[in-house]
Amino acid sequence: MSGNKLARWSNYVLLSLITFIILYPMLYMVLNALRSTKEIMLYPTRLWPADGFQWSNYAEAFRVGKVSIYLLNSITVTGITLLCQLIVVTLAAYALGKWKPPGHKVLFVLFLATLMITSEMTTIPVFLMLREFELLNTHQGLILAYVGGGIGMAIYLIKNFVDTLPKEVDEAARMDGAGLLRVFWYIDLPLIVPVLAVVTIMSFVGVWSEFFWALITITDDRLKTLPLGLLNFQSQYNTNYGVLLAGLTIVTIPSMLVYLLFSRYFIEGMTAGSIKG
Template structure:
């Protein structure tokens, strides 16, 4: 029988690697806890009475499920939620159509001068919404779109497509050309190739763009405060300001309203999370 000996140097390096892995996992756990704690605290607060919030901020002695009913009905959160849903869904549809078509042109078709045009287009990343507030407001006012849902949808669409095109173009450039060439030989049109072949291949980056743009359109407050004054058209972030003034002393109901604002973002992220890291990594590196 032969005995395999492990050198002290090998044991020490193995132990060191194991210790580094444990420390890394602990660090990631602490970061995750610090990130999730505010959400968990608001969730816990949303089930409390006002007395429990003040006297027992870290405990729940009585579950107040009615807080969500009060926020949804009496606080008009249902109307704000519907407005936000309409604006966000329409915005995402427009953004995806524009982003996919532009990224396909820049990354796959590559017409003459596409690099210069893409570079010019990406300069919009350096322009903030504060810089364009006045001209955009005047333009939409002349078009009669201020104080309408379109006054939110169009600026939201424009603000989200630039980053989406940047990420998606780098992803599209890495798609195999052989599949498209085989489809052309079989008689497929350019539109059929895009819909049936390329869009399924870029689904990871599509999910990434959806997460980023959904969060922005759903939670945006600055432009909504300027462009919408009609109470019936206010989105959820904007409507929660009135909600806070009315239920500011009822912390449980107020926390319930905040959770209603947060839950859709969490659902979209969890649904698309399996694609998110892959889409960001590939889109940032390829090209």
């Protein structure tokens, strides 16, 4: 076997091992969510259910654990947050990268400066602001906190991507009579889809699994998101491991699906700078 083939097969084995190590805990969680608590206690290392799939664990999680309410709240909060955040950061980054209004360099530096401000530094001011506007214990207040928290990094990524777009196409479109917004919507927006996918995945994972802000702003059980509701769910089902793992699986699966849906664009967005630069 030649040196190149040996190196290639070594890489395959190493990557397969790393993939298995990463995916095994998730596989263990998903399969054990379909086992009874008795079977989990007797055979903790076994993966495949010996007594058949216990789909009742999921039914129990939705029926008694109020997972359906928490899931709907998480979908609502995450969906609105992503929509608002993508609109704001896309328009802001595109304006800074393409239109370059007066003072655009200063604005970009200010956005970058927000990356050096930790969440601990903004917790009390944002909390007091939400309380002043009577937005505590509401989804609106939680969404505002989420939208403002991820703007800096998103603008940085999109603006750098916009800087690599060819200017000749825009100039040709303007010569044909297209306005600025028309050029943005029909020409440049489809080109920045890969980096928007990167921002979408990062924001979705951050918002979907966020716990701290939900904990300090939401007290009404009917308004709790899934990670926060799962805290009560865990204390309620701390001995029923099958139902508890079913609840954890419900939290995890959406993040996996979003990554799988946007994985192609995610890879393109992460490598676009090295290819186009």
